[in-house]
Amino acid sequence: MKKSIQLLLILAIVFFVTDRLICMCLKEIDKKVFTGQSVGKVNHFFSLKDSVNMLIFGSSRANHHIDNTVLDITSFNMGADGTRIGYSAALISTLKKKGQILLVHIDHEILYDSEYDGSDMLSLMNMTQRNADITTFMYKFFPEEIYISKTFNCYIYNGKVLGILKNYVDPNYDYNRYSGYDPLFPNLEQRNIFNKMVKSDSLKLEQDDLAAVSDLEVNPLINKFIGEIIEHCKTNNSRLVFFTSPKLRKIHNNVRNKTKQYFESKNISYYDYSEFFKEYNADYWKDFTHMSAQGATVFTKALKEKIFEDHEIN
């Protein structure tokens, strides 16, 4: 038994020393990576977040739908696949520049999703050892994750290592020319798959995915994140707009109205473009929720006009 305990202790020491050494190396490499969704884009965002005039936040729908190169204003699209409002709120909490315009993408079904637990912000774990604002923000919602990362340092790079190494050795693109927008160009196979889906699913196009409107309640955590974003924008005197980009499946009017009322009650601008396209055009879509580059360009032009008009930008 004594020998077993001895072995366990030695293993623990070797493991923790290795863990810290590897984490240190990864941190050094991480700092130099500016491409790739997992880490590079966030580093890129941190390098210019306090110099641009407009920032776009949200999920893949923000990332693929806002072609900010046509906005005629210095901007960065920080939309990222698989992320939601928690991720956006954490990033917004780090902004220092005054008077920026922030566009935050939100979907109806996300707003009322009672299952949402904010865990999307955990993909920013690697920033916790480099940015105090992120750590403070994350600690409010996920203290246990911060404790785990302090115990197992490499935890902050979970699922990111190969991406970091790949982009360190062979960057995906020239980040100096990257605006954050990732257009979607569906190939023939993807188009075929999607067309089949539309055909077999045509009825659902007109249906509402959400349950009875009277039962809908904004997820309290999302409400809290939105509150945090509003507060931070007030402090920075930044202009804040929430918006929903086009999607193929229709949302019930009552749900849309309820969402509109929610943002009105908070005195925040909200643009609902979910039904921007009145008719189905196969060229504008990659799937039910993502537009192709062609669709994104058309939509961004309309969004630009609205923003410039509302915020009196010339």
Add this chain to the structure above:
Amino acid sequence: MIFNSVAFLFFFIIVFTSYWLIPRKHFKWQNILLLVASYVFYGWWDWRFLSLIAFSTVLDYVVGIKIHDSVSKKKMFLTISLISNLGLLCVFKYFNFFIDSWVNLWSLFGYEMSVSTLNIILPVGISFYTFQTMSYSIDIYRGELKATRNFIEFATFVSFFPQLVAGPIERASNLLPQLAGEREMSLVRFKNGLFQIFIGFFRKVVVADAIGAIIDGIYNAPDIHNASSIVMAVVLYSFQIYFDFSGYSDIAIGTAKILGFDFKRNFNLPYFSVSITEFWRRWHISLSTWLRDYLYIPLGGNKKGIKIQYRNLFITMLLGGLWHGSSWNFVIWGAIHGLLLSIEKRFHLIPKKYTLLKNLFIFSLVSLIWIFFRALSFDDSIVMFTKLIKGPYLAPYIGNISSLISLIYGLLIAFIFDIYIFKKDVALEEFGSKLSKFSFLLISTFILINIVLFFSSSSNFIYFQF
């Protein structure tokens, strides 16, 4: 509570420390601790279902003694045990399946019956612990085992947390004698157990969970994916279910080992088989031997002529399929295996030597049959087979490329390790102690760092649903 959770980590540290703080000679107190810990472990999921385990425990404890002591009513008491345990299984696992099948059968003849099903939750592990308790009663009936008079030992045997929810299905003849005596902890045992736990976690959280994230979308909607995507999903699922279930078994066996218990081996590199017969000697060994001893042999085994043997093989595998879940897909999966086992016997297709080609053929065959096991419905299975035959074989659907690369990395490590132990002919259960102290520390650290860096979000073990 699941193994791949922070809660289990703390739970096990507390149990392990308290367990070994109790002097070895007071093993009865250790048993009480294990019993309480096991009930906490299970109750963490849903405490209400503890009553089912308690019921099964009390019933088989009493019935076991009655069978042992009785001269003329042995059969009656055994019947009580079998009916009660199978009854529990039928109600909680198969009730809705039987009702649905009954209604569907009548609808074939034009009778539309309106019978409502019940909203029954399947208690985790019920298939495992009922089989365990049934085998106890049968063994006593056969005179192969004496009934235990120590309730705590028996209750611990039934609920012992490492194997409670997904096996291995331990026999009373193996576990009860260990519970009735002192347990020892040696460096050899500790190294073996710890190493197997690390390997189990790696297999589960780095490989199996990562595969699930890639292929679930394809299995959930096979009709919209091309043949190449289907091939990718089929091959990867074979690895997912193997690394998921063998990973669970590794953690269970390793955990038991460092508590001083020896479980039977549950997996022995099944994908290195050169026949279906060999596959079943290497896959889920505790279930296949259970089915052999308590179903196949009582049916007559191979003692009543060749035709009866084929029938027995078929029935055994058919019911083995049904054991996995209340769906016709599982029955078909079992039936195909039964058929193939019979064909192998009939045409003497079991090779004596290993060849890579035969190995690849059996792997492909097993992978194809898994389609019935994993597909959401029979229709989906047919869609997948049709696509595999008709094509077109265009570029496969790959969701997140970085997830795929991480998966390939993990799969490669796990695969190389399996090839190594296959070539060296070493049992994983004894691998840790064969390593020098330096190698043990080096390899264990490598595994642990990789677990931290590459684990996928925790999901349940596939076999929990059975």
